[in-house]
Amino acid sequence: MEYTVQKLSRLAGVSTRxxxxxxxxxxxxxxxxxxxxxxxxxxxxxxxxxQILFYRELGVGLPSIKDIVTAPSFDGTKALREHREKLLEKREQLDALIANVDKTIALTEGGITMSDKEKFEGFKQKLVDDNEAKYGKEIREKYGDETVNKSNQKMKEMAQEQYDEMTKLATEVxxxxxxxxxxxxxxxxLAQKTADLHRQWLCHSWDSYSKEAHAGLAQMYVDDPRFTAYYDEKQPGAAEFLRDAIFIYTGKK
Amino acid sequence: MEYTVQKLSRLAGVSTRxxxxxxxxxxxxxxxxxxxxxxxxxxxxxxxxxQILFYRELGVGLPSIKDIVTAPSFDGTKALREHREKLLEKREQLDALIANVDKTIALTEGGITMSDKEKFEGFKQKLVDDNEAKYGKEIREKYGDETVNKSNQKMKEMAQEQYDEMTKLATEVxxxxxxxxxxxxxxxxLAQKTADLHRQWLCHSWDSYSKEAHAGLAQMYVDDPRFTAYYDEKQPGAAEFLRDAIFIYTGKK
DNA sequence: TCTTTACATTGACGTTGCGTAAAGGTGTAT
DNA sequence: ATACACCTTTACGCAACGTCAATGTAAAGA
Structure with missing residues (x-):
């Protein structure tokens, strides 16, 4: 089969340019x-x-791609396996980002503050340079009241009914x-009812629900001491218990 | 807390520029x-x-980001929730790509050929333009012997022992x-032994094993008619049976 | 106090991976 | 004959910075 520029461009979904x-x-x-x-x-x-498009999708630069595909020792499947590894890495990065977004949402909804450093987790791959330790103390300074005020402001702007529904659900949870x-x-x-109420509560702030995300958040309740403190306040061990209930509810592991 | 350019750049992991x-x-x-x-x-x-970095990660252009974050009605958590949705979409796209890579690896290892059109699946989102139908027939032409020869070539280059091991495993499966x-x-x-042998066989071509990927491939054996044909050749229903066994083996659903 | 060193500033040009004309040849159908 | 869809090269434009260059400033040690 022979192709002119346009025919090939249509086949591959790229421009003739x-x-x-x-x-x-x-x-x-x-x-x-x-x-x-x-x-x-x-x-x-x-x-x-x-091959070129595979690597391009990865974000590999064209000069590097050239090296890869023009190398006489080029082994297609080997390159593909490496490619696959990189894609998996990229997905992990994405997952980290999503987790950070979830955390940010959950924390701001709860009026809890994040440290400046924490805010950028998931962006930086691992620039764990010494200066971070240097500025660590300053960085760990919390926000103060401003953020809480903002959060309250937002709450006020919400439709009253929604707000009522959410707080009702929250206390019910x-x-x-x-x-x-x-x-x-x-x-x-009772525990499963708790998990279901928690899901309902979540759905007020999430556009779409997934069991995986729900389970992930539950795990975070245990991993993040601020959440643990919130749920354990009245009843030590409650955060862990909630996680277990949600894991069962979502059918995790 | 106040930051100079460099302090902020270190905190956020971006350049001063x-x-x-x-x-x-x-x-x-x-x-x-x-x-x-x-x-x-x-x-x-x-x-x-x-906020800016969140959107940048998404591939949103800086002018658009400017619009987003400078809008007076800018609602942080609402934006985050939308942001989250987009991230999930992006991950799905990535998953599709990974699946495509897996498929390509599996197919080339098996010496099975792909049509030109199929090769670009996952790249083209949905350029389902009319001209595709026009060139459809030509596109559907298969490779011929060349690819099989290439594959054989690769096989020859593999260490003899590895090759022996793989073919032995393949027949055992x-x-x-x-x-x-x-x-x-x-x-x-017996079925579980089959699944285990299949895993061993896979590990010769995969750098890392995961149950999810294994299960995914098993599903593909049923979805892709060429694989189904391969396994069903001697025994109709064998592909489906293998998938079920692997699902149980990997603990899926 | 002097000097070094690390950091700040504003230009200004370079880079990547193309998009987008502009100005023109080709092939085929009517 | 002419319309039309296709092809060509040349060349400038774009985003999002990287990377000099030339210069001013803050902090710390001799």
């Missing part, structure tokens, strides 16, 4: 040039373009949690 | 300028930078599968 550019920088030369100087691509070029805690059984009826 | 640029384009102005014309950032700027199929029980001893 891109193909000409790839020719220009020597990353993908056409198989031959016909009598009217048209670029004609063949099977090998289609394969090569696929708390009450049911402590009642369930006394039964000692996270799989029991 | 970036901060100056953000000042230049008016997306993040310092709280004040001191007597030596140094930029001094305060608490509000730290928060704002966090097949043999055990058909034996297990006769028992009719995907949870039975």
């Amino acid at each position: 891109t193909l000409r550019y790839y020719d220009e920088i020597g990353i993908l030369k056409p198989a031959r040039i016909n009598s009217s100087r048209y670029r004609i691509y063949g099977q090998a070029e289609v394969d090569r373009l696929q 708390n009450d049911t949690l402590y009642a369930a805690f006394k039964t000692g059984d996270p799989a029991g009826e | 970036t901060l100056r640029y953000y000042d230049e384009i008016g997306i993040l102005k310092p709280a004040r300028i001191n007597s030596s014309r140094y930029r001094i950032y305060g608490q509000a700027e730290v928060d704002r930078l966090q 097949n043999d055990t599968l058909y034996a297990a199929f006769k028992t009719g029980d995907p949870a039975g001893e």
Whole structure:
């Protein structure tokens, strides 16, 4: 099968300009040039373009891609396996970001403050340079009242009914949690009702619900001491109990 | 807390140049300028930078980010929730890509060929333009022997022992599968042994093993007619049976 | 006090991966 | 013959900074 620029561009979902550019920088030369100087691509070029796009999707620069695909020792599947590893890494990064967003939402909704440093977690890959320790103390300074005020402001702006519903749910979650805690059984009826109420409460601030996210948040209640303190205030161990109940509710592990 | 350019840049993991640029384009102005014309950032700027980086991570352009964060009606948590949705979308896209990579690896290892069109799945979001139908027939042309030859070439280059091990395992998987199929029980001893052998076989081509990926591949054996054909050749229903066994083996659902 | 060193400033040009004309040749259908 | 969709090269434009360069300033040690 032979393709002109446009045919190949349609096949691959790239622009003709891109193909000409790839020719220009020597990353993908056409198989031959016909009598009217048209670029004609063949099977090998289609394969090569696929490889190029794979790596491009990763964010690999075109010069590096060139090295990869023009290397005589180029092993397609080996490169793909490496590629796969990088994609998984990228997904982990994304997960970290999502977790941070969840945390930020949950914390601001609760009027709890984050340290400046904490705010940037998930962005920085791991620039754990010495200066961080240097500024650590200053960085760990909390916000003060301003953020809480902002949060209250936002609350005021919410429709009154929504607000009522949420606070009602919140107290219900708390009450049911402590009642369930006394039964000692996270799989029991009361504990599962707590988990369900918690889900309802969550749905007020989440646009879409997923079991995974719910379970993840539950784990955070145990991992983050500020949450633990909140739930354990009246009843030590309540945060952990809530997590267990939610894990069962969401069918995790 | 007040920060100079460098302090803030270290905190947030960006360059000082970036901060100056953000000042230049008016997306993040310092709280004040001191007597030596140094930029001094305060608490509000730290928060704002966090928002900016959130959106930047998403691939949102700086002018759009400016609109978002400078809007007087800007609601932080609402924006975060939307942000979260987009992140989830992005992750789904990534998952699709990973699946495509897995598929490509599996297919090339198996010496099975992909149509040109199929190769670009996952790249093209949905350029379902009419011209596709036009070129559909040509596109659906299969590779021919060339790819198989390449694959064989690669096989030759593999260490002989590895190759022997893999082919031995491959036949073992097949043999055990058909034996297990006769028992009719995907949870039975033989079926689970098949799943384990299949895992071992996989580990020759995967750098890292995960149950999720294993289960995903198993599902693919049923979804992709070429795989189904391969496994069902001697024994119709074998592909589905293998999937069920692997699901149980990996503890899925 | 002097000097070094680390940090700040404003230009201004370079880079990547193309988009987008502009100005023109080609092929094929009517 | 002319319309039309396709192809060509040349060349400037863009985002989001990186990277000099040339220069001023703050903090700390000799």
